[in-house]
Amino acid sequence: MERRQFLQIPGPTNIPDRILRSLSKPLINHRGPEFEKLVADCINGLKETYRTDNDILMFPSSGSGVLESAIVNLLSPGDTIVAVSLGVFSERMAQIAENHGVNVIRIKKEWKEAVKPEEIKQILNEDKEKNIKAVCLPHNETTTGITNNIENISQVMKESGHPAVLIVDAVSSLACLPLETDLWGIDVVVSASQKGFMLPPGLGIVSLSEKAWQFVKRSTMPKWYWDYKAVKSKMLEFQFPYTPATTLLYGLKESLDILSEEGIENVWARHELMAQAVRNAVKSMGLELLADEENASNTVTAIALPKEINYKELANLLREDYGVVIGGGLQNLKGKIFRIGHLGSLNKLDVYAVMGAVEMALYQLGYEVKLGTAAKAVADTFLKA
Amino acid sequence: MERRQFLQIPGPTNIPDRILRSLSKPLINHRGPEFEKLVADCINGLKETYRTDNDILMFPSSGSGVLESAIVNLLSPGDTIVAVSLGVFSERMAQIAENHGVNVIRIKKEWKEAVKPEEIKQILNEDKEKNIKAVCLPHNETTTGITNNIENISQVMKESGHPAVLIVDAVSSLACLPLETDLWGIDVVVSASQKGFMLPPGLGIVSLSEKAWQFVKRSTMPKWYWDYKAVKSKMLEFQFPYTPATTLLYGLKESLDILSEEGIENVWARHELMAQAVRNAVKSMGLELLADEENASNTVTAIALPKEINYKELANLLREDYGVVIGGGLQNLKGKIFRIGHLGSLNKLDVYAVMGAVEMALYQLGYEVKLGTAAKAVADTFLKA
């Protein structure tokens, strides 16, 4: 029957009605006074969400595009970077850099581990000639549902005295997980509209520290669309060098209002509680989490598929019988895990319902589980916390 | 946080997105060709939902208004009717009739019982002079969550050979519970937009058999807005005698499409399954149903409040912690019961979540229940049926 789905992929996420309505506003002139006010409001709200006074730039693009933008703006062909590779999206960053002629020192982790701050520290310490220009890693890797400890990594980088910039992919963590751009001193923070901001895809966002701008000045990488200097010079007047995605700015304004009404710390706390409930439900059903709980993401959980369960069957059953849309394993995790996104507009009953649907679907496919188990674990998490 | 509520009062009901969007269409001329097509489509779809070839009239009004319309169009001052009174809304019908100078023979039932067909039969049989002009009763009484057996009542009326018309308030049953206007031979069926049709309130609907029209012709009751003859003469040309609620017709068209895509028998079956899950969850938690299960409504369930639970506290907790909106007891049931609507746009996970919320809220308020109980009962209903 006709019903809005529970969109529990690790992004795009469920969009609140208030944002959906804002997307149907007629367009305004992107060079007029109303538009300037809209952009100014968005930038102010983004700075609060990013916890930063750094410059913030926006692009009509997906989040991956902004990852590329960071590479082509901060680096030059032949530069060397450290890239942590622990899933599809972190490996993508390394790959983008290589496509542009950058030498990449990969810290390869198993696809269920987080990187240890010491691993980065060691590489930087060994780089006596300070050839390494940047350390690139994701705050949260949605392939595996692990979260890297950016605070500590930033700390060891500072302690090392190494001049490399820190570039963080926060696409699946911003406005979900605690992230302190200025307090932690992150030079480049990349995000996008379709996760914690609860918007459709199509808007990429990046913050740049003063140090990052020094790198931008020296970069010789060819570019045009992604050119930070050109974008910044326009955004100083609340404009864009090419036609902006006005509709998404309407939505962003609404999203920032919603986040501000809840309070960003409350948003973080809610994500943590929801994630605990998901993990507790998973464990209560005898399922296995892919990642160590210590590094488990509070925005997406990867779960080992019981060997008797076929992913396609599970996903189809969930979608058709329950209206729940989940994600599967990517690349070498295909068929081995399923993933549940629990980020953005999500409350207690969403988690309660989704984990119940997972339990019922597994039961229908022959997995042995006592009905009601997931619900009990979720309720215990909410009520006995 | 910002999220659409689970609106589990016994109507208005949750509105599907597709219908919500249709409500934001600009207006058209209610005397132009587009409008005629819209009305024709609505009438055709309503006839399928009503299972009738009878005339169907629409009013810009609430459902209660259409109840009054049936009284003032079919009766004359001084007429006598039988009215079954077993809750606020059935008593309302009797009251409306009395306001208009009609003598009402009430069949009063306890506010948890259904009427027995024999009770009606007996009264009709005793009316040797055939003074009784109409039998009025609700298909479903939302005050108590009971459903009257219209099929059998219609049958005994036919068998009695009594000439009274049968007027059924189907506001909270149409497009939810099996109702066969023509097969069962119901003369007047009153419904409204905000329940099974999943629309905002503001559109009243009524079907009228040939026999009902005979009564209309003889009626001397003063009227203007509700005048069936005036409305019919205009609706023959797909128009209205006064400005129609065009926006709700946009929504009705969408609603009828949705119902038709699911298939009305499937809609009925879904309502039955959802209701069973609700009742099983209620019983599993040791709560008491107000109505006999035999007559229990498949659109709303009334549940006795455990004595340690205050209704206001329960309702507030459900709304604020879980986004679930329930109904309380009306009049002499105030503070004694709470009611859960399960009609309209509702699927398995809605029931799963709502009953879980009820369990968690009761638990928080000190009611003894093992967490996970409701979920197990709901899941058992869906999977072991």
Added chain:
Amino acid sequence: MERRQFLQIPGPTNIPDRILRSLSKPLINHRGPEFEKLVADCINGLKETYRTDNDILMFPSSGSGVLESAIVNLLSPGDTIVAVSLGVFSERMAQIAENHGVNVIRIKKEWKEAVKPEEIKQILNEDKEKNIKAVCLPHNETTTGITNNIENISQVMKESGHPAVLIVDAVSSLACLPLETDLWGIDVVVSASQKGFMLPPGLGIVSLSEKAWQFVKRSTMPKWYWDYKAVKSKMLEFQFPYTPATTLLYGLKESLDILSEEGIENVWARHELMAQAVRNAVKSMGLELLADEENASNTVTAIALPKEINYKELANLLREDYGVVIGGGLQNLKGKIFRIGHLGSLNKLDVYAVMGAVEMALYQLGYEVKLGTAAKAVADTFLKA
């Protein structure tokens, strides 16, 4: 091609985007705290628009329904009223009263005239026994496009010392034409959602003075849906005796905000300017206004059809070639006039375009007019005022 129409019938009117979006909000509980706030905001805004401290009641109904409500609530069978009849909608009021057993003294005017205050004065003066209970008339008659001078009529009524109440149908004038409920001392003011409020039809509104409430107390007319006492007792708690049209209250809130942002006096002035432009364009093209300009309505203009022009052809051409929807003559004016509504959400370019379309369509149908004439007249009105 796909384009929103210019809906220039005399109501419903064009709905601003901001209101359209508000109509797609999900429903809330009509007995919950959010709803109470919504109703309170609407009542406050309505009082500002009505320029009154009187009670304001709302009904899920068309405007005609609220006209009936005034009759059945203030009068009793056998009562006598004066009703001014000068078009379909004022005659309707007289008819409704007669349907309910009221004796109607009609002041019949030609369907292009306004009533003169002295005509009312004379009848009241002749009523030595004070049998007349009410004077009923429209502020604005959309059949003919004339406006009655309510201020003067109210004045002569006061001077006459006659105890009759003054009941004004302001459906097509409120929030368009100057109307001072309290200053002028109007006892009952009926309006509806679909004209000056720029909303879909389906919400009827009425204000009642203290004197009007005295009449309500004495009324013996049978009623239920329209019962002012029942509605008032509920609305004191911001509730309704039956399910309210919540969606239209969302829209009304938005409408009242829009009116308040513009300022009601500015709204009145804008309507006057637009109407002058329409009339000047009409005259410049050699067409004849139905009504005397002295009494010409600032919300709708009725124009004599040139004898060579067929109404249907004109209306179809306007709709199909230009997307402009106009109204025709009603009853004995059918085929003799066409009507242009210029009320609600309407600005200079709307009038400019609509009058241009009328000129072009007339030209296409063989009427002799120099192209550009209407535009010049409209522009002159705006720029040389």
Added chain:
Amino acid sequence: MERRQFLQIPGPTNIPDRILRSLSKPLINHRGPEFEKLVADCINGLKETYRTDNDILMFPSSGSGVLESAIVNLLSPGDTIVAVSLGVFSERMAQIAENHGVNVIRIKKEWKEAVKPEEIKQILNEDKEKNIKAVCLPHNETTTGITNNIENISQVMKESGHPAVLIVDAVSSLACLPLETDLWGIDVVVSASQKGFMLPPGLGIVSLSEKAWQFVKRSTMPKWYWDYKAVKSKMLEFQFPYTPATTLLYGLKESLDILSEEGIENVWARHELMAQAVRNAVKSMGLELLADEENASNTVTAIALPKEINYKELANLLREDYGVVIGGGLQNLKGKIFRIGHLGSLNKLDVYAVMGAVEMALYQLGYEVKLGTAAKAVADTFLKA
């Protein structure tokens, strides 16, 4: 007062209500079956609009991004191209190429001229060693309102036997002006969502001939986001290599339906008629067109500012008094011209109203014009054509 603006910049354009509503649909999984169907429908519709069987790729980006994509996918550093430069957007293409290390042979035209096919022919003929890899030019240059004759240019390129590919920027012409991708043999056609498709910005589109794909294979330009091979391999399964702009695909589906209902030839004819009306109105008021009428664009008209008129004052007056938003001169045309976009969702009365507003605003600012002049010229165009 509250009213939707006439957005008459040369894009983004006015969005039909039907498309606006589609943008508020909740998101779906971009890897699920519903999404595949959506993409397939869009591709089919785009092929009809492009008049091509070539591959079509889409990007979450502005149109300028797709211009860059054509450069980095078809060329290699050190390659040589011919770029026609006759305004900001055609010069931009040359600039993008140079940013990426391409040698650009510019055909510089005055900013009001179109390029002559023979100019291109001559350069290609002189390139005996066939070093030129591509000829890049806009179909329509919005800076100046001129249209290049792509059909003839394509013809001379074929006749020359030169192997260069033809890359056409059709951002402001597709779905407005006649463009025959296959019939004329255009290798690369770049477009975007916010002009003829009547959508918000944020979706870039490109078609690629077999010959173009040969160039793609040989390109050594570094790239990732814009990589045609990667995008194509995903789009073969109706997917994307990164998160797509789902919301704009909802809108695109609706847009393609609207275009198909009108018929693309009718869309072209309508744009021609609207443009003629604009130009006739301009000339009738004694204003001067920037471009030769022979090459005048049917999507945007640039008009010389009378020397007594200040652009800012004109634009502000039009926006504030009439709700009309126009464009100004760019770069060296700043303060010398104003521009009116007349593309996308635009009908007769829009042009009538907008040109009337221009006339009234100019009049208010002291320009000598007889009121009604523009309307007469527009009406003459429509009725005496």
